Amino acid sequence: MAKTILTGDRPTGKLHIGHYVGSLRRRVELQNSGEFDKIFIMIADAQALTDNFENPEKVRQNIIEVALDYLSVGLDPKVSTLFIQSQIPELTELSFYYMNLVTVSRLQRNPTVKSEIQMRNFEASIPVGFFTYPISQAADITLFKGNVVPVGEDQEPMIEQTREIVRKFNSVYNTDVLVEPEILLPDNKACLRLPGTDGKAKMSKSLGNCIYLSDPEEEVRKKVMSMYTDPTHLKVSDPGHLEGNTVFTYLDAFCKPEHFAEYLPDYENLDELKAHYQRGGLGDVKVKKFLFAVMQEELSPIRARRAEWEKDIPAVYEILQKGCEDARAVGQQTLAEVKDAMKINYFSDAELIRAQQEKYNA
Ligand code: TRP
Numbered sequence: 001m002a003k004t005i006l007t008g009d010r011p012t013g014k015l016h017i018g019h020y021v022g023s024l025r026r027r028v029e030l031q032n033s034g035e036f037d038k039i040f041i042m043i044a045d046a047q048a049l050t051d052n053f054e055n056p057e058k059v060r061q062n063i064i065e066v067a068l069d070y071l072s073v074g075l076d077p078k079v080s081t082l083f084i085q086s087q088i089p090e091l092t093e094l095s096f097y098y099m100n101l102v103t104v105s106r107l108q109r110n111p112t113v114k115s116e117i118q119m120r121n122f123e124a125s126i127p128v129g130f131f132t133y134p135i136s137q138a139a140d141i142t143l144f145k146g147n148v149v150p151v152g153e154d155q156e157p158m159i160e161q162t163r164e165i166v167r168k169f170n171s172v173y174n175t176d177v178l179v180e181p182e183i184l185l186p187d188n189k190a191c192l193r194l195p196g197t198d199g200k201a202k203m204s205k206s207l208g209n210c211i212y213l214s215d216p217e218e219e220v221r222k223k224v225m226s227m228y229t230d231p232t233h234l235k236v237s238d239p240g241h242l243e244g245n246t247v248f249t250y251l252d253a254f255c256k257p258e259h260f261a262e263y264l265p266d267y268e269n270l271d272e273l274k275a276h277y278q279r280g281g282l283g284d285v286k287v288k289k290f291l292f293a294v295m296q297e298e299l300s301p302i303r304a305r306r307a308e309w310e311k312d313i314p315a316v317y318e319i320l321q322k323g324c325e326d327a328r329a330v331g332q333q334t335l336a337e338v339k340d341a342m343k344i345n346y347f348s349d350a351e352l353i354r355a356q357q358e359k360y361n362a
Contacts, residue, residue, distance in 0.1 A: 016213065
């Protein structure tokens, strides 16, 4: 069976390093591994509109930001199809058919939707479009027969629900048209949910605790140097704690052993650095400077690539337009198979027409 990646992001803002360690970095590795037959990366504007419907301008403005972030981390449009969700009408059509296969109570149990409803104060009155976005996400994945979905941990309930829809569809319509996807989570625990620079559990624009992929070097330095560490580590000689210490969590996400020889040769590896911090005698500033150097090594080529693409915005839109055309061709093919399986292919089925005539001839 073909190996196909399908994943994407809502264009509600620029992408940050939480997106990067949680999924983007992995996508690029998978792309460059050469192991996949097809890679689809989708800008989920229609999904973003489910809770930003009154603010389409925000979604519109952020399409190009997300596309630039994709290109700058190294997604290669010659290998990966970058496209925009709303431009594929087959997605909407497929979602409509999937709605028959999902109950309201099943949607209500989706933990991600549950917490998002709370966050958005939708409890009293939930827009139907928002409530049903897991169904549309199942269409996103299955229209492209994606079997590997590299995403963050919060997307796990969506993939589970997609798998249920696939099984239900294939069994109800007695077919194997649809493919069950597997989620691909980061294998490094620190990357599962990178905390904000203030130590809060989640990096989010509204909390102002993000480091963006597009932040200039000096901005990143400032954010790293003022990062939350261990509030009980007042003097350098005090023993420090790693639990909840953002600087060390970021080091877990970014640091490789070879960084020590390069930037901090007094230590062999991260374990030694951590041990010294816990014993006492290692100041936060030294660790932060090291973290900045490590991050700079990873982020500076990304910034450089972004700067190149920023000079040719029309080319980026052309990449997206071409991506939409390619994605649509694939989507049309799958939708035709789906409609065949559902027996809503009235005009291409000569046997149906013949049998109906037969009925009246009898
Ligand atoms: N829900 C994802 C997010 O919030 C975006 C998304 C939409 C997606 N459709 C998808 C991710 C399909 C993976 C597969 O970031």
